[in-house]
Amino acid sequence: MILTSASAAALDAADPVAAAREHFILPPGVIYLDGNSLGALPRATPARLADVAVQEWGEGLIGSWNAADWIGAPARIGAKIAPLIGANPREVIAADSTSVNLFKLIAGALAMRPDRRVVLSEPGNFPTDLYMIEGLARMGLAELRLAPEEIAASIDEQVAVVVLSHVHYKTGAVHDMAAITAAAQAKGAMVLWDLSHSAGAIPVMLNVCNADLAVGCGYKYLCGGPGAPAFAYVAERHIAAFANPLSGWMGHAAPFAFADGYAPAPGIERLLCGTPAILGLAALEVGVETIAAIGITALDAKRAALTEAFAQSVLVLGAGHGLERVGPRDPAQRGSQIAFRHSEAWAINRALIARGVIGDFRAPDILRFGFAPAYVGYGNALIAAQTLAEILATKAWDCVEFRERLPVT
Amino acid sequence: MILTSASAAALDAADPVAAAREHFILPPGVIYLDGNSLGALPRATPARLADVAVQEWGEGLIGSWNAADWIGAPARIGAKIAPLIGANPREVIAADSTSVNLFKLIAGALAMRPDRRVVLSEPGNFPTDLYMIEGLARMGLAELRLAPEEIAASIDEQVAVVVLSHVHYKTGAVHDMAAITAAAQAKGAMVLWDLSHSAGAIPVMLNVCNADLAVGCGYKYLCGGPGAPAFAYVAERHIAAFANPLSGWMGHAAPFAFADGYAPAPGIERLLCGTPAILGLAALEVGVETIAAIGITALDAKRAALTEAFAQSVLVLGAGHGLERVGPRDPAQRGSQIAFRHSEAWAINRALIARGVIGDFRAPDILRFGFAPAYVGYGNALIAAQTLAEILATKAWDCVEFRERLPVT
Numbered sequence: 074m075i076l077t078s079a080s081a082a083a084l085d086a087a088d089p090v091a092a093a094r095e096h097f098i099l100p101p102g103v104i105y106l107d108g109n110s111l112g113a114l115p116r117a118t119p120a121r122l123a124d125v126a127v128q129e130w131g132e133g134l135i136g137s138w139n140a141a142d143w144i145g146a147p148a149r150i151g152a153k154i155a156p157l158i159g160a161n162p163r164e165v166i167a168a169d170s171t172s173v174n175l176f177k178l179i180a181g182a183l184a185m186r187p188d189r190r191v192v193l194s195e196p197g198n199f200p201t202d203l204y205m206i207e208g209l210a211r212m213g214l215a216e217l218r219l220a221p222e223e224i225a226a227s228i229d230e231q232v233a234v235v236v237l238s239h240v241h242y243k244t245g246a247v248h249d250m251a252a253i254t255a256a257a258q259a260k261g262a263m264v265l266w267d268l269s270h271s272a273g274a275i276p277v278m279l280n281v282c283n284a285d286l287a288v289g290c291g292y293k294y295l296c297g298g299p300g301a302p303a304f305a306y307v308a309e310r311h312i313a314a315f316a317n318p319l320s321g322w323m324g325h326a327a328p329f330a331f332a333d334g335y336a337p338a339p340g341i342e343r344l345l346c347g348t349p350a351i352l353g354l355a356a357l358e359v360g361v362e363t364i365a366a367i368g369i370t371a372l373d374a375k376r377a378a379l380t381e382a383f384a385q386s387v388l389v390l391g392a393g394h395g396l397e398r399v400g401p402r403d404p405a406q407r408g409s410q411i412a413f414r415h416s417e418a419w420a421i422n423r424a425l426i427a428r429g430v431i432g433d434f435r436a437p438d439i440l441r442f443g444f445a446p447a448y449v450g451y452g453n454a455l456i457a458a459q460t461l462a463e464i465l466a467t468k469a470w471d472c473v474e475f476r477e478r479l480p481v482t
Numbered sequence: 483m484i485l486t487s488a489s490a491a492a493l494d495a496a497d498p499v500a501a502a503r504e505h506f507i508l509p510p511g512v513i514y515l516d517g518n519s520l521g522a523l524p525r526a527t528p529a530r531l532a533d534v535a536v537q538e539w540g541e542g543l544i545g546s547w548n549a550a551d552w553i554g555a556p557a558r559i560g561a562k563i564a565p566l567i568g569a570n571p572r573e574v575i576a577a578d579s580t581s582v583n584l585f586k587l588i589a590g591a592l593a594m595r596p597d598r599r600v601v602l603s604e605p606g607n608f609p610t611d612l613y614m615i616e617g618l619a620r621m622g623l624a625e626l627r628l629a630p631e632e633i634a635a636s637i638d639e640q641v642a643v644v645v646l647s648h649v650h651y652k653t654g655a656v657h658d659m660a661a662i663t664a665a666a667q668a669k670g671a672m673v674l675w676d677l678s679h680s681a682g683a684i685p686v687m688l689n690v691c692n693a694d695l696a697v698g699c700g701y702k703y704l705c706g707g708p709g710a711p712a713f714a715y716v717a718e719r720h721i722a723a724f725a726n727p728l729s730g731w732m733g734h735a736a737p738f739a740f741a742d743g744y745a746p747a748p749g750i751e752r753l754l755c756g757t758p759a760i761l762g763l764a765a766l767e768v769g770v771e772t773i774a775a776i777g778i779t780a781l782d783a784k785r786a787a788l789t790e791a792f793a794q795s796v797l798v799l800g801a802g803h804g805l806e807r808v809g810p811r812d813p814a815q816r817g818s819q820i821a822f823r824h825s826e827a828w829a830i831n832r833a834l835i836a837r838g839v840i841g842d843f844r845a846p847d848i849l850r851f852g853f854a855p856a857y858v859g860y861g862n863a864l865i866a867a868q869t870l871a872e873i874l875a876t877k878a879w880d881c882v883e884f885r886e887r888l889p890v891t
Binding site for chain 1: 507508509512514516519520522523527528531532535536538539540541543544545546547552578579580581582584585589593605606607608609610612613614616617618620621622623628701707708709710711712725726727728729730731732734737738739740741742743744755756757758759760761762763765835840842844845
């Protein structure tokens, strides 16, 4: 289906998710297709931050750890993330960064498979996933193996844990969580799913897939703000045996007994390390609540239709200018993004931004467009496709002024 | 010197730091002696948070990583912390939690002493410092040794790194940084100083003491807010050889090249791991700027006089009720806190809080009073001493209603 002014307007008018746009603040004149890098600002967030600062911190001071339940924030927000990813509320906790949580879970998985040391991932996975494994390898605790062929076929009895992004950050391709999890478990390996480009974008079925471990990002589709706390999931059947290598005081069974010796909290709180980042958690909680209130099923249905409409429109409107579609054609096989390859991708992306269409560039030659259906509509997708087509037709990127690449994922 | 209404008023009137009180928002009627657990709210923080949320995130969106220099925040704020701790601006970075930074630096130090595995600390050190060493021990990378006697005498050629709190969290006692550092280095060991109760409270002379490594907390005397990002210091002579075991993408030499292989940033940025927590960093930056503007020398002079005036006043006004002073008598040998031991310490602390004097309890029997000289005056200290004396004289703690202990450090 190719978008036209009329069809886009009709689709927006019939969109059950369209009203959610009002729950976000976006600058006028901007079409924001980078919510897969930094989600937009929920309308309720500034007031919540002011309340946490002025009332809870300024007035309540140290007492707010109890009175405002700061101390419960990581588990409380984890429980709100849980239904978005198919977990139960006791299996998810919000804390630290995705990278730090990767370390906790990979090292913890290695400790549960003491006779194995291979951590299997794939070339081109999001870099920090690979870098965190490298860190463990430098410590002598792991051996990084990049799957030489199809993932499931690369899992053998040396593999302790498989680390994969559920949705690929460049192409948007979705791994078959159930099949890979089953294949790994058949070889005695665990699987750690990075849900950074899944959570809040597509329904994730961790427990249906019998998942072991997962991490994910708070600042993309969950709209938790720049550098928001991330989350970690450990299947309930593993929690009692799971040792967090970053065994800080907040993961202790009784942090305020101030005992010299460590004893882990019985539940998912054992995944905590240092003092919870309350300002970041407050913003994350608003983001998670905003997305959860819209409903992941409705968001997913719009995601499938919206991304496909954009892709088809670009391919028709921008035909003949060297654009190559990348990633799965079937909407069920991809996340909430569309990617194209073009030799001038970097400059084209800059030209788009100069025209108010904020997409993203991924080295060396990928144009990546994230569609956060909570605040992007069909009319936006049409303008973005038209703008891209115009840039291609006029080679408008030739006059793009040099600017530094943006640090986005 | 015992405080009286007249002497306290005269001291406040002559206090060169008194005007700084206006840079903080504190609830009326409260005497806040727990700034060593959670520093007070700087007056400028709420507006700064609103600006980051509404302008930088909401308007600037992903572009703010460059336009608002979000990407530079960890090193920029580290450089502002540096003069408070006697470091140069290239040696300090703001990131993650104190606990996570302990892990990075202890593991990194072990890697620099590959023929040694002992991490030496002392019994009763702040628990998370010990727990993080335990985590490394469980991974098979370290052996935790608690000094059986005086620290310097306990360092031998098996010790890779000594981990000590510069100011003790309960007693306020200060370790001799120069002497212990020299003693450790004479045995080929490194020293990691935890500055959580030092930074912003007393002048720290890392480079004068030829320090190796340090971490510290952002939410105590630096007034960065609940769960603020912490900081890490690596002496410049060690940076090039220092391997961060949590080698996430933000510590990469070129994070946005998205290469499969890790290569550390040349400078202190190699201590980074995940995406910087921008909301928390923004609040921390205000806190650090506020404290730095007052000046650590002036704060330190007031600290010495104020804590001593409080201690002497309590000992006289509250004499005969079982209160035992804990910690160094010489102000130069302690941090910005005063501690007493009492068998009913927990209940006394609750009775104080009920009367608007917010001190702290540390198990099993310690009353701890933190004096943040930036916003606590002599008149406050007098009222706190009088209130404590009155509670002791009337055994007013007998009617304290049970409430959960507060999660404070």
